[in-house]
Amino acid sequence: DGGITQSPKYLFRKEGQNVTLSCEQNLNHDAMYWYRQDPGQGLRLIYYSQIVNDFQKGDIAEGYSVSREKKESFPLTVTSAQKNPTAFYLCASSFRGRTGELFFGEGSRLTVL
Amino acid sequence: GIQVEQSPPDLILQEGANSTLRCNFSDSVNNLQWFHQNPWGQLINLFYIPSGTKQNGRLSATTVATERYSLLYISSSQTTDSGVYFCAVGKSISNFGNEKLTFGTGTRLTIIP
Numbered sequence: 001d002g003g004i005t006q007s008p009k010y011l012f013r014k015e016g017q018n019v020t021l022s023c024e025q026n027l028n029h030d031a032m033y034w035y036r037q038d039p040g041q042g043l044r045l046i047y048y049s050q051i052v053n054d055f056q057k058g059d060i061a062e063g064y065s066v067s068r069e070k071k072e073s074f075p076l077t078v079t080s081a082q083k084n085p086t087a088f089y090l091c092a093s094s095f096r097g098r099t100g101e102l103f104f105g106e107g108s109r110l111t112v113l
Numbered sequence: 114g115i116q117v118e119q120s121p122p123d124l125i126l127q128e129g130a131n132s133t134l135r136c137n138f139s140d141s142v143n144n145l146q147w148f149h150q151n152p153w154g155q156l157i158n159l160f161y162i163p164s165g166t167k168q169n170g171r172l173s174a175t176t177v178a179t180e181r182y183s184l185l186y187i188s189s190s191q192t193t194d195s196g197v198y199f200c201a202v203g204k205s206i207s208n209f210g211n212e213k214l215t216f217g218t219g220t221r222l223t224i225i226p
Contacts, residue, residue: 031211031212033211033212040218041218042117042199042201042215042216042217042218042219043199043201043216044216045212045214048211048212050212056212058212088154090154090156092156092211094211100211101146101158101161102146102148102158102201102211102214103158104148104155104156104157104158105155106153106154106155107154107155109154
């Protein structure tokens with residue numbers, strides 16, 4: 001079935017460690033996105049990529065890094081520079097253009113101890 | 114940036130009831146989407162509706178772009194409708210669109226059997 005797969009679903013890390021969250025899609029979408037969700041809040045954009053080997057900062061990119069080496073994959077690294085990394089992370093994808101409905105993965109919940 | 118306000122913040126209904134969720138936004142938009150976040154965290158795209166009316170089963174949505182609001186109607190509510198409903202709006206000036214989406218803080222709907 002076509003969709004977006006995020007892993008791991010739950011992750012616990014000690015403060016100061018970098019962690020990488022995986023996002024893979026088989027929807028043949030050009031654009032991919034990473035969002036952060038905090039309790040009771042809407043989603044905030046971390047990074048996005050419209051094509052392979054290109055990505056742009058979103059509204060809250062500090063302390064995060066990404067890569068886009070393949071169309072299907074858009075991993076997110078939460079670095080030790082991110083001051084408050086505990087959150088729910090959501091990956092999404094869409095076709096390019098204004099009419100692109102956004103589709104989400106199931107999310108990864110990161111807890112930093 | 115565009116401000117998005119959703120109301121009510123919380124809604125508790127008996128199974129079988131109808132509901133109307135509202136999304137107000139502060140500027141003209143050319144991208145508006147409604148999402149349902151289930152209790153496990155996944156967001157499902159319900160509608161892409163920058164203007165006009167759409168229906169999908171028991172759900173329908175109407176966007177009045179000139180008056181800067183959108184409504185999501187849920188008829189004959191079921192317990193599986195519980196969750197948080199998000200409205201996301203955007204104004205793209207390029208061929209790309211979803212990176213400009215701003216999410217509201219959502220309406221939490223609880224359907225009681």
